[in-house]
Amino acid sequence: MADTMAGFSDSEDESQELMTPAQLIGKLEEAWLNEKFAPELLENKSEIVECVMEQLNHMEENLQRSKKGDLRATIHRMETERIRYVLSSYLRCRLQKIEKYFPHVLEKEKSRAEGEPSYLSPEEYAFAKEYYANTETFLKNVALKNMPANLQTVDLGKSVPKPNLDSFVFLRVKERQENILVEPETDDQREYAVDFEEGSQHLIRYRTVAPLVASGAVQLI
Amino acid sequence: MEDHRNHRKEGSCHRIGWSSAVSAVEWPNGGGSLMVEVSSLSTNFWPHNAFQEEKAAVSSYDRLLRIRALRWEYGSVLPTAIRFHMCAEELEWFNQYKKSLATYMRSLGGEGGLDITQDMKPPKSLYIEHFLPRWKCEQLIRQGVLEHVLS
Numbered sequence: 347m348a349d350t351m352a353g354f355s356d357s358e359d360e361s362q363e364l365m366t367p368a369q370l371i372g373k374l375e376e377a378w379l380n381e382k383f384a385p386e387l388l389e390n391k392s393e394i395v396e397c398v399m400e401q402l403n404h405m406e407e408n409l410q411r412s413k414k415g416d417l418r419a420t421i422h423r424m425e426t427e428r429i430r431y432v433l434s435s436y437l438r439c440r441l442q443k444i445e446k447y448f449p450h451v452l453e454k455e456k457s458r459a460e461g462e463p464s465y466l467s468p469e470e471y472a473f474a475k476e477y478y479a480n481t482e483t484f485l486k487n488v489a490l491k492n493m494p495a496n497l498q499t500v501d502l503g504k505s506v507p508k509p510n511l512d513s514f515v516f517l518r519v520k521e522r523q524e525n526i527l528v529e530p531e532t533d534d535q536r537e538y539a540v541d542f543e544e545g546s547q548h549l550i551r552y553r554t555v556a557p558l559v560a561s562g563a564v565q566l567i
Numbered sequence: 568m569e570d571h572r573n574h575r576k577e578g579s580c581h582r583i584g585w586s587s588a589v590s591a592v593e594w595p596n597g598g599g600s601l602m603v604e605v606s607s608l609s610t611n612f613w614p615h616n617a618f619q620e621e622k623a624a625v626s627s628y629d630r631l632l633r634i635r636a637l638r639w640e641y642g643s644v645l646p647t648a649i650r651f652h653m654c655a656e657e658l659e660w661f662n663q664y665k666k667s668l669a670t671y672m673r674s675l676g677g678e679g680g681l682d683i684t685q686d687m688k689p690p691k692s693l694y695i696e697h698f699l700p701r702w703k704c705e706q707l708i709r710q711g712v713l714e715h716v717l718s
Binding site for chain 1 (some may be wrong): 624627628631635654656657659660663664667668670671674675676677678681683685686687688689690701702
């Protein structure tokens with residue numbers, strides 16, 4: 347696709363690395379798969395989202411100008427639909443996790459240290475706060491109003507379950523890792539270390555590899 | 568089946584849930600049923616211990632999750648028949664939720680935003696009847712305004 351996108355120009359500022367459109371979509375797909383298979387909400391990739399939206403708008407403009415019935419236009423439109431699907435699916439996945447774990451997501455964001463990357467984009471943070479307030483109001487008005495006993499507040503942090511970081515995930519190794527410590531499953535076992543060879547695939551508990559997913563050393567599949 | 572409409576009062580969402588017989592509502596497209604909880608106890612039952620209170624809170628929250636799903640299934644305008652089964656607080660929650668969602672979607676990207684309640688399935692075929700592109704009428708098909716004709 348990169349060579350047919352002659353009109354595309356990178357409008358990112360100099361401080362960011364330049365990517366071809368193909369690389370950008372590749373990064374979007376990686377972020378999408380990671381988000382789909384990780385039990386918890388991952389770091390937000392706002393830069394990728396913004397660039398992809400720019401590219402989509404650009405492609406749409408090109409399509410408006412092109413001749414109707416042109417074969418290339420049809421192919422480009424199919425590509426636009428594919429990209430829009432992946433982007434929408436990625437954002438939906440994140441929103442679902444935000445809603446599912448909303449007290450914990452907000453707590454994590456509040457207790458984040460200065461300089462640490464944010465898990466929520468500013469817009470997602472606003473959405474999460476509104477969701478929390480809305481749900482809290484509802485529960486107070488409906489579930490608690492008519493109860494004789496004094497259930498003062500519902501502690502949403504305790505009632506809403508946390509993501510299960512011990513769930514198993516499939517991954518493919520992108521950057522070689524040494525001495526990954528695997529926790530024992532039963533009492534008879536002991537912990538042992540494995541090396542992750544580049545290109546190898548593994549089934550392992552998410553908790554063990556969470557930092558590797560964040561750094562991009564492994565790809566969830 | 569008892570007519571639970573007569574029991575409906577201001578802010579009586581809780582009462583609807585517990586004092587009516589089962590009223591199961593199935594919607595087309597299998598789009599999730601908004602069920603009123605069955606109560607094995609008599610009308611005007613009031614939870615008066617911790618277990619019943621917790622059950623009430625859980626069933627309220629469970630309904631909320633299903634109402635949330637309605638926004639993604641039906642769009643921002645709910646069919647009247649569904650709205651009838653929601654109490655004032657649930658309607659208020661729904662309105663706030665769809666406002667939050669709309670604000671979020673508008674904020675995506677530089678201009679105009681992105682409607683992520685569309686494109687729910689990966690694209691397979693491109694056009695419908697060769698003159699209306701799928702991406703233009705997806706929502707309308709789900710709402711039943713348009714029909715996908717296969718010839």
